[in-house]
Amino acid sequence: MRKNFLGSGLLTAGALLLVYAAFDDITTDNATAFPVEYSFLALCAAWLLVLGIGLVRAQRPMFGWISIAAVAAALWAQRALGPAMVPGWRTEYTVIIAAYVWFWFVAAALIRSGWHPRTAT
Numbered sequence: 001m002r003k004n005f006l007g008s009g010l011l012t013a014g015a016l017l018l019v020y021a022a023f024d025d026i027t028t029d030n031a032t033a034f035p036v037e038y039s040f041l042a043l044c045a046a047w048l049l050v051l052g053i054g055l056v057r058a059q060r061p062m063f064g065w066i067s068i069a070a071v072a073a074a075l076w077a078q079r080a081l082g083p084a085m086v087p088g089w090r091t092e093y094t095v096i097i098a099a100y101v102w103f104w105f106v107a108a109a110l111i112r113s114g115w116h117p118r119t120a121t
Contacts, residue, residue, distance in 0.1 A: 005111075005114040006110070006111060006113075006115060008051060008054070009106075009107045009108070009110030009111035009112075009113075010107075011047065012047070012048070012051060012103060013104075013107045013111070015044040015047050015048065015103075016100065016107060018043075018044055019041060019044050019100065022034075022037040022038070022044075023041075026038075045074070048070075049068065049071045051106070052066075052071060053068065055067060055106075063109070067102070067103070067106060070102045071099070074095065074096055074100075077091075077093075077095035077099075078096065079092070080092035081096065
């Protein structure tokens with residue numbers, strides 16, 4: 001993990017684009033089932049959980065534990081999202097948005113770390 005921050009950051013950015021596309025389809029389509037979209041969300045959640053664990057192991061515990069908590073919170077909150085959503089403020093919406101923004105921050109930090117690795121002194 002430590003030597004491949006750039007690859008992990010790019011993979012995370014790709015996963016976040018898939019998450020956006022899946023949530024957009026789930027919330028705006030009139031279909032009654034979304035097996036492909038939920039499969040993408042499950043795959044992306046698994047990657048983000050693996051990423052969080054990898055960050056803890058790579059001695060980036062703050063990033064790792066917050067990432068693990070963000071995945072757990074997003075899994076809890078996703079139950080409120082769907083085609084039958086009622087407009088208005090809900091805690092679940094805020095949780096999903098916060099987790100999404102957090103992982104964009106993590107992706108950017110990983111990409112930056114991959115392009116500008118620390119030098120040992």
